Amino acid sequence: MATGNIRVSSENIFPIIKKFLYSDHEIFIRELVSNAVDATRKLKTLASVGEFSGELGEPRIEVVLDAKNKTISIIDQGIGMTGEEVDKYLNQVAFSSAEEFLAKYKGQAEASIIGHFGLGFYSSFMVAHKVEVFTKSWKDAPAVRWECDGSPEYQLEETSERTERGTEIRLHVDKDSEEFLDEYRLKGILEKFCKFLPVPIFFRDANAKKEDKAEVKDKAEGEVEEAEVVEEAKPINNTHPAWVRKPSELSKDDYENFYKELYGPFSETPLFWIHLNVDYPFNLTGVLYFPKIKKSYEIQKDKIQLYSNQVFVTDEVKDIVPEFLMLLHGVIDSPDIPLNVSRSYLQGDPNVKKINAHITKKVADKLDEIFRNDRADFESKWESLGLFVKYGMMTDDKFFDKAKNFLIMQDTNSGNFLTIEEYKKAVESLQVNKDKKTVVLYTSDEVQQDAFVKAAQGKGYYVVKLNDLIDPSWMGQMEAKLSDVQFVRVDSDIADNLIDKDEKNESVLTQEQSTSLIDWFKSKLTNPSAVVEVKGLSPDTAPVVATRPEWSRRMKDMAAISGGGGMMSFYANMPDEVNFTLNGNHPIHQQILQEGNEAKKEKLTQNLIDLALLSQGMLKGSDLTAFIHRSVELMDSKQAAPAEA
Numbered sequence: 001m002a003t004g005n006i007r008v009s010s011e012n013i014f015p016i017i018k019k020f021l022y023s024d025h026e027i028f029i030r031e032l033v034s035n036a037v038d039a040t041r042k043l044k045t046l047a048s049v050g051e052f053s054g055e056l057g058e059p060r061i062e063v064v065l066d067a068k069n070k071t072i073s074i075i076d077q078g079i080g081m082t083g084e085e086v087d088k089y090l091n092q093v094a095f096s097s098a099e100e101f102l103a104k105y106k107g108q109a110e111a112s113i114i115g116h117f118g119l120g121f122y123s124s125f126m127v128a129h130k131v132e133v134f135t136k137s138w139k140d141a142p143a144v145r146w147e148c149d150g151s152p153e154y155q156l157e158e159t160s161e162r163t164e165r166g167t168e169i170r171l172h173v174d175k176d177s178e179e180f181l182d183e184y185r186l187k188g189i190l191e192k193f194c195k196f197l198p199v200p201i202f203f204r205d206a207n208a209k210k211e212d213k214a215e216v217k218d219k220a221e222g223e224v225e226e227a228e229v230v231e232e233a234k235p236i237n238n239t240h241p242a243w244v245r246k247p248s249e250l251s252k253d254d255y256e257n258f259y260k261e262l263y264g265p266f267s268e269t270p271l272f273w274i275h276l277n278v279d280y281p282f283n284l285t286g287v288l289y290f291p292k293i294k295k296s297y298e299i300q301k302d303k304i305q306l307y308s309n310q311v312f313v314t315d316e317v318k319d320i321v322p323e324f325l326m327l328l329h330g331v332i333d334s335p336d337i338p339l340n341v342s343r344s345y346l347q348g349d350p351n352v353k354k355i356n357a358h359i360t361k362k363v364a365d366k367l368d369e370i371f372r373n374d375r376a377d378f379e380s381k382w383e384s385l386g387l388f389v390k391y392g393m394m395t396d397d398k399f400f401d402k403a404k405n406f407l408i409m410q411d412t413n414s415g416n417f418l419t420i421e422e423y424k425k426a427v428e429s430l431q432v433n434k435d436k437k438t439v440v441l442y443t444s445d446e447v448q449q450d451a452f453v454k455a456a457q458g459k460g461y462y463v464v465k466l467n468d469l470i471d472p473s474w475m476g477q478m479e480a481k482l483s484d485v486q487f488v489r490v491d492s493d494i495a496d497n498l499i500d501k502d503e504k505n506e507s508v509l510t511q512e513q514s515t516s517l518i519d520w521f522k523s524k525l526t527n528p529s530a531v532v533e534v535k536g537l538s539p540d541t542a543p544v545v546a547t548r549p550e551w552s553r554r555m556k557d558m559a560a561i562s563g564g565g566g567m568m569s570f571y572a573n574m575p576d577e578v579n580f581t582l583n584g585n586h587p588i589h590q591q592i593l594q595e596g597n598e599a600k601k602e603k604l605t606q607n608l609i610d611l612a613l614l615s616q617g618m619l620k621g622s623d624l625t626a627f628i629h630r631s632v633e634l635m636d637s638k639q640a641a642p643a644e645a
């Protein structure tokens, strides 16, 4: 038996390992099972190049829980190690890499380290007070047993305890890590980190008894039944997840089933998916799914899982994946994403940048492909896609350039979807303003803005639906990037003024009558600074139209979404700006001008103002009640009129 000191070190690293990353102790499983996978892969490689000619069989990994003896064992049938290799890899290499790792990350906020790859074999000491290794190399060498109790001292000796090729790492679980001796906890961690590893992994409970054990015959009375290890019939992992397979091998069902494997059997079927497969200039595989999203507030941004060679790393992909792509679900697997560095470093990492650009391009190309090849399908999914596309356009210039060709808007009249170019063509000169911009008219609420939508449609205008929270901000971006487009909400002005063409509208009122009417109306408004003007609209247009100017309303809408702060809170607190247009050609204004009964004139005026506000959804509470009373009074006085005559 050989004994020795792991390495001359000024500091004993074991206590540090134990304390390190307190909340993340569970990663020991990932490290040890990954090592077992590596050892198995190495053997397969040796076999494939003809160096190993023995029986390969179907190598498997077993994770055995023995809660009674407080051990967890990870057993593989990989290459194993000779005594010299144990000395080299465990006593020297593994130790120095663990030491190096700790030196690098000691004192760092644990949240700033993702993956924590690199701690390797010595992560065992985060949960164990003693670790035993039983290993037999694929080479013709005796099996050895290595033991270390958490001090720098180790023992290394030949053993007859292992006769098969491979390695068993036996952890004697520490008192304060006994949570890992709980079957469900341990299985949960295995599920999390090892669900898609490429070698089948079986879980065994060393103390569980076979169900049919009671039926075992010929057993002497009182004989103590040997605990029999019960192995679960199925491996806990899927060794061939969709993303490592060829797209040509996979059916629609395969992709949908894999989605369920990731997010549970009751998850809603995704709209479609993109299979990523790159090997130059970086390695990246994965499947990204477009989920159904109805409204912005339903968005869940933490669904993409990051893997490295099929080992789960994290599902917090912020800074690794562009913000808008985080709306997608699925898996990204890349050994080229540095896993043991801080998040802020990741943002500047050239590989991460390239990977982001690649994914963004792939996603845009896929959307473009569906749009071109199956427009009906694209349109039917727009409700979910739209939000994603707009978000992408706002945050990524390259995506914007591609997406502006498949961004569609639904026309309220025909129900048809139009791209920006199609909209421009459809409205031709009719909706081009004096600055040569195409005015895209939109409604954010078809029911509430019905009168305005109808009025605009009556003039032959196309009014599209843009009713998501993201739309006001998105429109701003569109206007900034496309110089020939302007968005105007359909109720932001009277229909005649929506497209500012610099045309004069003739009113039948004289200048004097108009001025007197404006002054009179202004005196009846609660906000005396509101703009009141007379326009010569058609006689069947409403007598008074209240409008909310596009710019100030949009700012308020955006402030409401952003939750305030700085300039936005200034906009959020601004009173609602309302303008009033008096239709000079409506006969009621003549009646008001000539009305001798001051009280009736006032009621009539107030009702016209209230009606205008009502159609904008701005008449509420006691004002609304007063309006109803006044309307009834006005009707009564009309009914009473013939009787008086």
Ligand SMILES: Nc1ncnc2c1ncn2[C@@H]1O[C@H](COP(=O)(O)OP(=O)(O)OP(=O)(O)O)[C@@H](O)[C@H]1O
Binding pocket: 031, 035, 036, 039, 076, 078, 079, 080, 081, 089, 090, 093, 094, 095, 097, 117, 118, 119, 120, 121, 122, 167
């Ligand atoms: N189950 C195993 N079978 C065979 N060799 C092993 C096994 N586990 C560990 N080793 C050997 O010990 C070495 C050190 O392991 P350790 O986990 O510390 O580092 P690593 O796997 O090389 O890198 P990483 O830091 O990514 O884990 C490995 O490189 C390997 O040679």
